[in-house]
Amino acid sequence: MKEKIVGIETPDGLMETFITHPEQGGPFPPVIIFMDVWGIREQLFDIARRIGTVGYAVAVPNFYYRKGGITFDYRHPDGKTISLKALDAAEQEKILAFLSHLTDDFAVSDTGAVLDYLATDEAVRPGPAGSVGYCLGGRLVVRAAGAFPDAIQASASLHGTRLVTDAPDSPHLEASRMKGEIYCGYGELDHYTPPDVIASVRDAFAGVEVDYFDTVHAQVDHGYAIPDRDVFDKAAAERDWEQIFAMYHRRLHPYGDAPA
Numbered sequence: 001m002k003e004k005i006v007g008i009e010t011p012d013g014l015m016e017t018f019i020t021h022p023e024q025g026g027p028f029p030p031v032i033i034f035m036d037v038w039g040i041r042e043q044l045f046d047i048a049r050r051i052g053t054v055g056y057a058v059a060v061p062n063f064y065y066r067k068g069g070i071t072f073d074y075r076h077p078d079g080k081t082i083s084l085k086a087l088d089a090a091e092q093e094k095i096l097a098f099l100s101h102l103t104d105d106f107a108v109s110d111t112g113a114v115l116d117y118l119a120t121d122e123a124v125r126p127g128p129a130g131s132v133g134y135c136l137g138g139r140l141v142v143r144a145a146g147a148f149p150d151a152i153q154a155s156a157s158l159h160g161t162r163l164v165t166d167a168p169d170s171p172h173l174e175a176s177r178m179k180g181e182i183y184c185g186y187g188e189l190d191h192y193t194p195p196d197v198i199a200s201v202r203d204a205f206a207g208v209e210v211d212y213f214d215t216v217h218a219q220v221d222h223g224y225a226i227p228d229r230d231v232f233d234k235a236a237a238e239r240d241w242e243q244i245f246a247m248y249h250r251r252l253h254p255y256g257d258a259p260a
Contacts, residue, residue, distance in 0.1 A: 001052055002123070003045075008061065010113040012106070015065040016040075017114065019121070020048050021057035027125035028057040029252035030118045032111065032152075034137030034144070036226065037084065037099055039064050039071035043228055051132070054245065055254025057124045061114050063107050063140075067098065080230045083223050085191075099136070104143045104171070111144045115151050128180065130154035130248050134226055135161055138184075139171050145182060145210075146174025153180025154251035156244045158225040160184065161192045164200045172201045178210035181247050185240040187220035187233075215239060 002023055007014040018040065021028050031051050033044055040062045048058040062069045072095055074082040084092055118124045129152050133141035138160025145155040155178070157163070164172045184201065186193045198216065205212035217224065217236035224233040225240055248254065 001049060003049075006117070008113050008117045010065075010110055012066055012109075015110055015113065016062045016069055017117070018045050018048060018060040019057065020045070020052045021123050022052060022055060025055065025255045026057070026123050028052075028055055028123060029127060029129065029248075029254060030115075030124050031056045031058045031130040031132065031154075031248070031252075032114055032144075033058060033060045034107075034131060034133030034140045035060065035063060036133075036135035036137050036223075037095060038073070038081070039069070041071050041073065043081075043226060046227070047132075050241075051248075056130070056248070056252070057118070057121065059114055059118060061110060063102055063110055066106070067101055070098070076230060079228070080232075081226070081228055083221075083229065083231050085222075086230065102136075104140065107140045108143050108147045111140075111148065115148060128153035128251060130156075130252050132156040132158065132244060133160070134158050135223065139163055142171045142174050142182070145180075146171075146177040149177055149179040154247050155180070155182040156185070156240070156247070157182065158185040158240060159187055159190055159192070159222050161222075163193065164197045172204040175204040175208050175210065175212070178208070180251050181211040181213070183240075183243050183247055184212070184214040185225060185236070185243075186214060186216045187222055187224050187236070188216055188218050189220060190222040190224075192222055213243070215243065
């Protein structure tokens with residue numbers, strides 16, 4: 001595998017981005033990983049490597065670059081990452097206050113910059129891109145797929161937050177703008193996606209151009225898909241990968257398998 005850290009120019013500055021892809025067999029279709037609330041770190045780089053090894057060029061942009069690219073890291077004595085709701089109230093407030101600087105519009109603008117950069121990288125094949133996002137990133141995946149429907153056509157949102165709101169620009173309303181496919185992985189115990197939210201998302205995607213499918217993982221909590229988390233559920237995460245890689249193969253055609 002090849003890896004590099006690049007600085008991508010955006011309207012608001014230089015955004016550090018990790019990129020990885022196989023050494024041979026390219027150029028490769030692009031996939032963008034949308035980070036969770038904790039920021040970019042080795043766990044996300046390992047996820048990028050896992051995707052890359054099967055024939056993709058994977059980018060992990062640091063959307064916190066406007067505030068210096070901070071990463072939050074809270075751990076239990078056994079080394080597992082602590083979930084946000086397991087932190088004391090003061091620490092939760094600190095993280096959420098920091099997060100408020102990253103608007104969805106900022107992230108969409110940053111995604112456009114990433115797509116522009118990838119179009120210039122000789123290791124990246126022209127054509128549709130994929131995505132996968134966790135928590136905060138699970139929402140941003142939806143935003144990006146709606147903003148760039150011709151570019152992003154294989155999207156995966158895992159334990160996304162605030163997918164349905166009362167605002168006129170609620171993320172789930174992006175459904176009518178999207179193309180290709182989108183997969184959502186939900187935890188049955190996730191307080192961010194109770195049954196009424198999941199039902200609203202499904203209703204929004206009914207009858208639109210994009211193909212939507214999802215899995216609600218039984219007895220699984222928010223954050224289940226990130227390895228080394230205190231709530232990580234391996235069976236649920238592997239089921240997601242089964243669905244995601246099948247979608248990528250249908251839409252992105254890795255290792256030069258693009259249709260003529």
